[in-house]
Amino acid sequence: MLQWVLVFCGVYQPLSTAIAWWRFDGLLDSVSLWLTAVHTTLLWSCFVAARRGATRLAAVAFVLGSLLVLSVAYPRWGLALQGPQHWLQLLPVLIGAVLLGRRVLWTAAAWMAALVAIGAWQDAQPLLFAPGHVVGVALAALSAVLGLGLVAFVVDQALVALHESLALARRRGSDLAQVRDRLLLEMEQRERQQAQLLHAQKMEAVGRLASSIAHDFNHLLALVMGHAGRGLATDDPDEMKAALRSAEAAARRAGAVSHRLVDFSRHDDAWPETFDAVEAIAELAPMLRQTFPSTVDVALDLDAGTGLAIRFDRAQLELVLLGLATNAQQAMPDGGRFTLSVALRAPDRVEIVARDTGRGMDAATRARCLEPFFTTRPAGQGAGLGLAVAADLVRTAGGDIEIDSAPGEGSTFRIVLPLQALSRENNVSRRTRRTRASGEDAQRQPGAGTAN
Structure with missing residues (x-):
């Protein structure tokens, strides 16, 4: 704003002097010409300073220099000679003073009011004893002073209101920043707690799987022995090699079971990736079957050629499905059937359905089963967080969980997720991660893979 004021004054000052020169045929006071030259030079110097960033210095020089010029003009030529355009000389000074604060504004206003009074006195002196003239000059001076004070x-x-608005905006900005910091802190704490909870649930699932895996593992160890x-009891090299190959195969199956359990229990950060849901659930089938006793029939309805890709953390999806399987197992103490299927629900949605033939839930339980800490199990047998965490993970991935259940009719959980495009890069990266994991497993197992 100051730059526009300086440009206006820098053009108006010499232009008004040139018009006066033309009107009076060059009969102007030389002091007026000198003042115009000095004032114009000052105005454009202030403009250059403001353009270079020295705004406050330019405002101080403009206000002080203009007041000094007016201090020469009003006492020398009076108020009347300034003409109606004297407001064009006073108002820019007030605008410049605004930038320097309220004290400078009122000091400049008082200074100019005094100059107006001095100019009026200068006009009244020649005809001091003519009452009409004195009254006219006094009214003109009073009008100028009142107008100046009003402006x-x-x-x-306006300056006070602006300062109050800025102070209020700063306070609100500070409050918003504090709220933002609190939200960020709460989000970080929530993420840490969720990660710890997921790991705890993994450990719980590992504990449940350990007993069933131990049976298979002991069976495989018996085969190895x-x-x-058989190899020790024979002297036939071919039969000895066949026995060693059979022992190696059984040992590899046992290693695969234990490594699968260790990989599942790792406390890794969330790693969303795009993968084939059908393939992932097919790989999870052994662990799902080990969750249930022999009285429960486990069926997987999977079409290996469909290629239904989703974007999810693979370990978290395994945790969600194992949690649903555990709930189904506890709902079928006398046996039953558990079915897990994957299908295309809509052109852009994949539906994973977990269905059991257990006790089912009534309407009140079904309405609250996704709430944190809600459980129907006896005290000490469940925290009521499994389904709540599963629902949160699915919704974070852009999906949803739907539940159908009735007493005596079993329960059906539908996980609906966005369908993704499974590109060649996804397959390559997945194979790379599996190869790396296999290499780590081999390092943890000295001597693995040494047999021919």
Whole structure:
């Protein structure tokens, strides 16, 4: 704003002097010409300073220099000679003073009011004893002073309101920043707690799987011992090699079972990736079957050629499905059937359905089963967080969970997720991660893979 004021004054000052020169045929006071030259030079110097960033210095020089010029003009030529355009000389000074604060504004207003009074006195002196002339000069001076005071008051109140608005905006900005920091802290704490909870649920699932895996593992160890004994009992090299190959195969199956359990229990950060849901659930089938006793029939309805890709953290999806399987197992103490299927629900949605033939839930339980800490199990047998965490993970991935259940009719959980495009890069990256994991497993198992 100051730059526009300086440009206006820098053009108006010499232009008004040139018009006066033309009107009076060059009969102007030389002091007026000198003042115009000095004032114009000052105005454009202030403009250059403001353009270079020294705004406050330019405002101080403009206000002080203009007041000094007016201090020469009004006492020398009076108020009347300034003409109606004297407001064009006073108002820019007030605008410049606004930038320097309220005190400078009212000081400049008082200074100019005194100059107006001095100019009026200069006009009244020649005809001091002519009452009509004196009254006219006094009215002109009073009008100028009142107008000047009114303008200064309006500008001052606008400045006060601006300062109050800025202070309020700063306070609100500070409050918003504090709220933002609290939200960020709460989000970080929530993410840490969720990660810890997921790991705890993994450990719980590992504990449940350990008993069933131990049976298979002992069976495989018995096979290893049997093949080893068969090899020791024969002197035939071919039969000995066959026994060793059989023992190696059983040992590899046992290693795969234990490594699968260790990989599932790792406390890794969330790693969303795009993968084939059908393939992932097919790989999870052994762990799902080990969750249930022999009285429960486990069926997987999977079409290996469909290629239904989703974007999810693979380990978290395994945790969600194992949690649903555990709930189904506890709902079927006398046996039953558990079915897990994957299908295309809509052109852009994949539906994973977990269905059991257990006790089912009534309407009140079904309405609250996704709430944190809600459980129907006895005290000490469940925290009521499994379904709540599963629903949160699915919704974070842009999906939803739907539940159908009735007493005595079993329960059906539908996980609906956005369908993704499974590109070649996804397959390559997935194979790379599996190869890396296999390499880590081999390092943890000295001597693995040494047999021919």
